[in-house]
Amino acid sequence: MSILINKNTKVVVQGITGRDGAFHAQKMKAYGTNVVAGVSPGKAGQNLEGIPIFNSVGDAREATGANASVIFVPAPYAADAILEASYAGIELVVAITEGVPVKDMIRVMPVLRQRGTQLIGPNCPGLITPGECMIGILPGNIFKTGNVGLMSRSGTLTYEVVNLLTENEMGQTTCIGIGGDPVAGLYYQELLQLFENDPDTKGVVLIGEIGGDAEEQAARFIKERMTKPVVAFIAGQTAPPGKRMGHAGAIISSGTGTAEEKIKAFAEAGVPVAKEPSQIPGLLRAQM
């Protein structure tokens, strides 16, 4: 078992003829993901290494039954691509695009809510159920099937942690990069609930960073609702206030969103917080 995606997930790639879209569409396919279609307006009838291309997500869904989409279109058009997927009836939209204006995301949120579309990202590396399906830009080779669930606001830091887990024979059910933007789709609480409900997930790793108070809310959620063990790591303890640390959402503003507050919230919820990534496998094993 897993959450959100599995071997039955049918993926359509929006922006498949762009450089990144084409590259990662092939990577996903090579991993074993069921990539059923690509979308590039005006290029219907063409194909990319056997992946049929359609003019719109609606056409792609009708012809292939795609139920998930991954977005590689440039930032100015990304919100529209999300809306297109939602209106086409796609159930899970994964937006990889970095640099999407916050206003655009705020505008699409009510539509997604109304239509019941689940969104991961934007500005995220995607998600993976090892051995079954990878959507996004994750390096499939470092993941391994197992019973740890993982969610993170970061990309390479996630790979670092996954690599450590895999080296320690701790495989994963599903790993999700939720993205580094301040306004994004599925977040810790929704995913924690999904992992709590997934019979195969026995423990969860939560990788957070400075900015906002989603980690504090997650800590409260874990304390009140989770029966499965969770281990956390927070990046950005040495980040200066008022500076955006690469990710648009990673900023300490007006003294809030510090790593200190987040670590304290987890400690109060009884969630062990790793001092450095290499402690994560040990801490989690001790809890499981």
Place this chain on the structure above:
Amino acid sequence: MKIHEYQARNLFRKYGIPVPDAVVCHTVEEVEALVPDDGKLRVIKAQVHAGGRGKAGGVKLARTKAEAVENARKILGMDIKGYTVEKVLVGNAVDIDKEFYVGLINDRNNKAVTLMVSAEGGVEIEEVAKVSPEKILKVTIDPMMGLMDWQAREIAMRFFPDIRHARTAADIFRKLYALYLDTDSSLAEINPLVITQQGDVMAIDGKMNFDDNALFRQPELLEMREVTPDEQKEIDAHAKGLSYIKLDGTIGCMVNGAGLAMATMDMIKLYGGEPANFLDIGGSSNPQKVIDAMNILLSDKNVKAVMINIFGGITRCDDVAKGLITALDQIKTDIPIVVRLSGTNAKEGLEILKSTGLPTVKTMSEAASKAIELSKI
């Protein structure tokens, strides 16, 4: 992106939000030429991208022309939180009857814009939020409907008992929201919004920040941009596909990925060092990026050692290693460099780097302790 108070006031005015008259001056002479000796109370305010100007002595009142000139002399050139004051705003002081706070922010939790209003005007909202959060009224704005007329009026009436004042305030809320949307703002504050003793409702001070992701469609804002030399360095780095923030430590670090870059800084601190910067080179093995990144790192004279921390995902470590060799050939430096490679093809990558004689390690902890050790030699 931040703008000055006077720039925010110009935007307010453009959107019909009433503000008192004031003029920007760059020199003491300009202030002298501007202010008549009419005995009117004036206020002279430093224009810097930092909060707490009042506490820092950057806001002063002047009763006479001589006093105005004297205060301008004190404020111009002063340092406020690392920013040098190069401009002052000179305007007539307003007889304030009551002060309020009005602010718009992007609320991460509600995934919408939130309007905040408080009767504790003139104080930093963060202070109010800490001490008495119940004094701040927060209303989430429906992205589909915007700030509705009745909604703005209802909020205004809680703070302004006189319906005439309430109507003006409600109108100001809606205009501020329109400005906020049109400019892709991430923060818009009127603090304070006041009722004057003459019964006028007006914005005395304003602050606006903007979403960097949206600057591509806000050419007018870009014209207002003013940056310090450190910020310019960050902007130049960004143009090269690098994300750089200067810090005060001695261990320079170069990392692929923002989260890993933050974790690397933390690791340096954890092992007893101080990071000199945040630097994310993104996901590629392009040697030019490494060269650009090294040049930025080494332009910081505090840097005593460099820690390169790469996790190979899609990008293979052997490609990264080849890129590093090409880059390091072109950069002549005596600063010790520690390289840590992990992930896809790490073994091959480390093998390639052996020929360079650079200290190479496999874990982040080793890299941090090694870099700290080398920085002390």
